[in-house]
Amino acid sequence: MSENYTIPIGPLHPALHEPITLKLEVSGEEIVGVDIFCSQVHRGIEWIGMNRNNAIQSIYLAERVCGICNISHPFCMVDAVEKVTNIEVPERAQYIRTIIAELERIHSHLLWAGVAAHEIGFDTVFHYTWALRESVMDLVEYLTGNRVTKAIFMIGGVRRDISEEGAKKIKEGMRFYLENFHKIEEIYLHDPTIRMRTRDVGILTKKDALKLCAVGPVARASGVPKDVRQDYPYAAYADYGLKAITPDMYNGEVHGDVFDRIIVRLLEVKQSVDIINWALDNMPSGSILAEKNLVKLKIMLKKAEGEGVGRVEAPRGEDIHYVRLKAGEEPFLSWKIRAPTYNNVLPWIPMLLGGQIADVPIVAASTDPCMSCLNRVTVVDTNKKKEFEITKEYMHEQSIKKTRRLMRNGQ
Amino acid sequence: MNVSDIVGEIEKNFKAEIKVVEREYGKKKVKQSTIFVRIERGNFRKFVEFLFTLQQYPHFSVISATDLGGEVELVYHFSVGYGDFNGEKMVSLGVTLPKSDLRIESITDLIPGALISEREIHEMVGVEFIGLKDTRHFFLPENWPEGKYPWRRDETFPDEMLNKLYETWREVDKNE
Amino acid sequence: MIWDTLMAHSPALVIIIPLLAAFGTPLIGRAGKKYMYTWILCALALTELMTIVMLYHVFTNGTAIYVMGANPYNLAIPPDSHGIPVRIILTVDAFSSFMAFTASTVALAGGIYSIACEHEQTGQEKYYALLLLMLVGMLGMVLTGDLFNFFVFLEINSLASAALVAYHVDKGVATEAGFKYAIISAIGALMFLFAIGILYGEYDALNMAMIGSRMQFTNLDKIAMALITVTMAMKAGAIPMHYWVPDGYGKAPGAISAMLVTASQASLYGLFRMSFTVFGISANHVTLGWFIIILGVLSMFVGVTMALIQHDIKRLMAYHAISQTGYMLLGVGVGLATLGTAAFNQYGLAAMEGGIFHIINHAMYKGLLFLTAGAIIYRVGTSDLNKMGGLGHTMKYTSIFFIIGALSIAGIPPFNGFASKLMIYESVYQFQPVLSIIAMIVSILTLASFVKVFHSAFMGPKIHNVKEVPRSMLIGMAILTFFIILFGLFPNIALHYLVKPAAEALASPMGYLSRVLGGGP
């Protein structure tokens, strides 16, 4: 019996997101070729949007591009539509949008941290992190009426205001996170095992990051200070003047490895807390919606013609929507969504090339894609000309060997 | 480099239809701008190369496609000038391709990051990218029928594959 | 009356039956295969029976002397010989009969097994004749009381073995392995002969007991001792003189590999016999003991590590044979090192018992393993582990036998390997705790290696569409399995009737000497 295993693991993990198929070409241990596919979760959302009766419905569709980034997508789409129709968004609405988006970032990064801990078998940390995350979930639920799908966006503003009491609750929540931040930092940045498994693993150089158009924390961890909130400010970020976070802010060096991605994400949680506090303090008063009458809005949308691009920094990076409307037709003439993971998939190739199969899970997880992305990894062994699938199990196995090597080198 | 410089450069070098969309945000009314450029297919590659003169690595986001009936319009979304507060400008480059000749040069040699996007447009709309080596499906299943393009608004749309999920239970409903 | 006679003549019969059968085989072979098989089986069964009779004889009456052609047969020193034993003398003490039993049992199983396994080969008469001769050689070695006779039997055994190793002439490698074996044997024989020459020159005698009693332990003797020890260790396959083992065991037909194990043990017998009986009285036990212990530990460890990296099922098992030999050396070595001190009674004897018990156990389970390996090769046609797989789906019994053999060699209760290893662990640690620990680790490594074999050969998807092996092969394996389980579950039977007497006999050379030299019955 030779060492080839075919381990089909379907999309079977609770932390799954969009499944993607990866084909790795390996020669022995080393990865010499990577190829990626993605069809398990293709739902044809853009097509559905182009064939809906109106743009308002598509907000909810955009929201369900993803349950985790579900503010970024409607944010982006609504922004694009507003550009087409030239609707002015009230300032207060812009601030509320910002606050919600940052709340989402906190929840998303904590979720990721928990899953990453689970990935290395540290279930207690997973439980603990998720327990802390409940607090932001409560805030979201309080503000929007649901824990996950927020349904707060509307073309021309937001649907719900933040009341005095609401503001107080958010502030309390933010205090809670500031207090607990050091615990999280302690766990993730000072734990020797985590460090050992992530330092110098899955390196993406700055050049590759730029060439492959990486976005979000992945690009920033490679030292590219790229953040839509900074480069192309929208909503209240225009007033805040944000600075993109790169790992050298933490310890003065950039490796572009998995550990750096952890640093960037954790620092961003802290940054989000700051932004929220700032936004609450500076929130202008006024209306929250440009056009309250939905029927009128619909008519406006039907009359509008033109194209618009919305860009938003989702927790995982730049999200971009292109919208085109045609006068007299309610559905979009054209709609293109580009979620961040889309761009962060290609960088896996340099991260994995020349690396070991063992690194695949942690590298992939570090871009915070959707874990089912890994659902089936097909390995083409060039030596044996035999195709077999590797799975997490096998990869864990391999990662062992890798860890051993690292440990040896480390001493 | 500000918007007017870029627009000037473009006008100097290309015969192009240029539209600048600006939008203000926040209390401070910070201006953010998108440059829409429509260009001939022949000049397309030159234009992309021109972007490299603006910045060493122009950021490429995605290609969007619109079926306009007789032709398909592709819009390439680029941005240049990252790194500083409000330093980035978006350049959206539109190219129109007649349906009888859906071909355009690939830019994957200049910007490797465009691979997925080109493959996507290839499978969804049926545009042929000259120089794109890898034309396998990315989002659609491998056994997807030949010559069917879900994002087209014509006869190549796979009508027979359309499923109305909500309808599946209507019949049951009737028994009620 | 008949019974008494039978008992009295059993030592001779044990050798004579297979010898006659061997010469008869080619003749009978002409009459037809069926007759030949019956003939062989009868011969082997009779031999086995006679060894049991002999065992009983020795157990009840103590060391037996049998002088070929003398009258009375048990008169070791005829009045006219000036106190020197002459003629062919068989001196059968408990240790000898124990070895004889081991050898004939494995031979019986091997013989039955061969009937199906080799039935497509040509020249079967020769095969069986050689097989019987090989048995004669082994029996002779363990029963004789005379150095020169020992040499003769060693030669018979070696020649027959070499021929049998090369039996599968269609495979060139087998011939080569046979050749290697023959050369090694020849060198060994020469050295041995030289040693005999030295001893004869010095003491004017060839009878072991005689030499033992006259032993001065001069420098010349030391040379002789070294020569003998090295020869015997080489034939037994101890590290670092093990080169012939992987090839020899690996290329021989399945049944022959099993018998080679006992053949090696006959050499081991020689080693122990010389160390205890011939040189034992006057030599420095501690040094000799430590020498054997180190040899044992080395064999144990190197054998198993080499085995771990093998891809050929029989070579792998061959390395395990080396490794297991280490246990015997270790056990007996500790016995030898403590011989005569208080520690001997405290644990030395136990260690020796363990070592000796391990001899028979090893013969059984390693024999069984070689037979299963033969069965696999018989069906699959290759001995390369990487080309096997999925045999467990269809070869159910073979896999059960394999599992039993593997667990036994790894010293997992309740199989016999554990029984003897336990005795070694529990005595040796008092001598030197590290030795025990090493022995325990080796046993786990052995297990790992066999799990690998098990996985590669029997588990996984079906690769070969094969059937279970024919019944006679299964019977051959079953015989050995029976003893494995019997000795595993009821070690006391073996200990009481076989091992303890053997160990005591070995440990008290004076008894042996006086029995032979005492003259009368």
Place this chain on the structure above:
Amino acid sequence: MASDVLTLVNIVVGTFLVTLFGITFGLLTKGVDRKLAAHMQWRIGPPVIQPFRDVFKLLCKESIVPRNAVSWLYNMAPIVCLASTVTILLYIPFGSIAPILGHYGDVILILYLLTIPSLAMVTGGFASGSPFATVGAQREMVLMMSYEFPLATTVIALGWKISTLNPSMPVFSLETFAQYPVWNIMGPLGIVGAAILLLIMMLVTTGEITKVPFDIAEAETEIAEGLFVEYSGRNLALFYLADAVKTVVMASLIVAIFFPYNLSPLLKDYLTLPSFGCYTMDFLFYLLKLEIVIFFAMTFIRVSVARFKVDQVVKMYWGYLTLAAIIALVLIGLDIYIGGV
């Protein structure tokens, strides 16, 4: 003759009782472990009797034999696994109740018996014909081999010490360990050595019962992945039970070797109890010791560290623990030497 029959009856009845005890208490322990672990993760956790429910549930489920499996081995493995685990229990004393088969075996036998359940699991894994299971089985093998050295050293070192004090005793018998509690016979150096050995045993226990961080063969999200991936229904239940019993076995072993103390001799002076009462009290005390050992050797460790990878496990056992074991051996050796002078 009559006494033989009596022994036999004793053994049969005893085996039955021990099996019953092993399974019940094993499951209960598992329940307690899950409960405590949950609390340490800030949750309520399942009720203590949850493992019983799990087992009863599994028993009502279909046992699927995958097409690729070697079915006879596949079905046999769980039975062998449970049976062998229960057998080990027969050699271990409960409090002052002597083991049923105590006269037929000792610690070394137990050590080797301990490999059988693992082997059965490995065999079952291999026999399932699933690559997942194969990987799991190989890891289990690696695991098994890794803790052998520390384990062997522990036992031999302690036996060695006892044998120097009283060579005529069957030193590896657990009753001897009970007569000469480790801590009473050691000099100061020896005590340090013994403490190291205790620590080693604890860690070996975690590995032996495959819990985090050493649960590489069946990663925790389950009893699921790896080895048991194809098992379902009754077969899975048997493995589940075996795991429960094994926990008791390992903990009992530690208790028997390191904490063989009983309450009744201490209290004899103060209150008079019928012998039955003594046994009960010692038995309860033994259960208490067991729970404490299990808490530290399993529950506490498994919630507070991340799962190791195979290589880290190997490094842990073959590296650190082996080193520690050797140090302990040397310390005890010194102790013997000093004691002997």
Place this chain on the structure above:
Amino acid sequence: MMMHEVWKLLFKKPFTNKFPAKYAPKNVHSYLRRVKSGKVKLVPPIPPPPNFRGKIQYDIDSCVGCGLCAQVCPSKAIEIVRDKKWIIMHCKEGATLAAPLKIKIYVSRCVFCAQCVDVCPRKCLHMSDEFLLANEDKLSRDLIIPGP
């Protein structure tokens, strides 16, 4: 580090909300009966905040059947139906018998976006607090509004 934290957690009250009961009851039916008779009390779920988006409520009487809600619903959860009650209408041509337009909401298709609530000119739709909607039948009465 984690050891310390874990040790502290052991003595901390669990973070768990015991909805609907701490452990699973022996028999759920009888448990529910006892709940009904007031012998035991269910632990309530974490209370949904005000303005929670739960199961939709429909005031059929004030609905004018304008169909706007169906137009904006992103998941085709709303269908326009003729009311089962015929009414007499008084129009220019005189009185006729007519079945006015009403709506029917399939809760199991609804994605709880509350868009219909916002759009309804008669404010006859509401989002309630009710969110425990699990059912064995996706077309059960509980999941169709208004009930038949």
Place this chain on the structure above:
Amino acid sequence: MPTPNKHFDKSLWVFHVNTGSCNGCDIEILAALTPRYDVERFGIKLVGSPRHADALLVTGPVSRDMVDKLKRFYEQVPDPKVVIVIGSCGISGGVFHESYDLVGPVDRIIPVDVYVPGCPPRPEAIIDGVVKAWLKLERLRGENK
């Protein structure tokens, strides 16, 4: 199909299948395991192999690629088994009610026992779904007197 005994309910091991959902429901399922909701109280645990599962939790509108896989998972779960669909899109398509790459909803492909509407349902609603499954099982066993 073997009948589930009364312990079956209180020890549901679940296996989660994502057939193309938006992750909203999936993270709520995960959240249901974490300290705040802790479904392990009811003996529920997430297992990694369908062979160990008693219940399948299915989310998503079933994309073309997932149809066969979903069926296979269903077959791999040993009897007796329960299927719980979580989220509107698995029940009826939800927002994705019409598309060229979707073949759902789930009950068109495998039989479903309990539906949990919500987009996504709160973790408590998922617990409620489990309670409904208990009720159904008790009814099947005739324990609903």
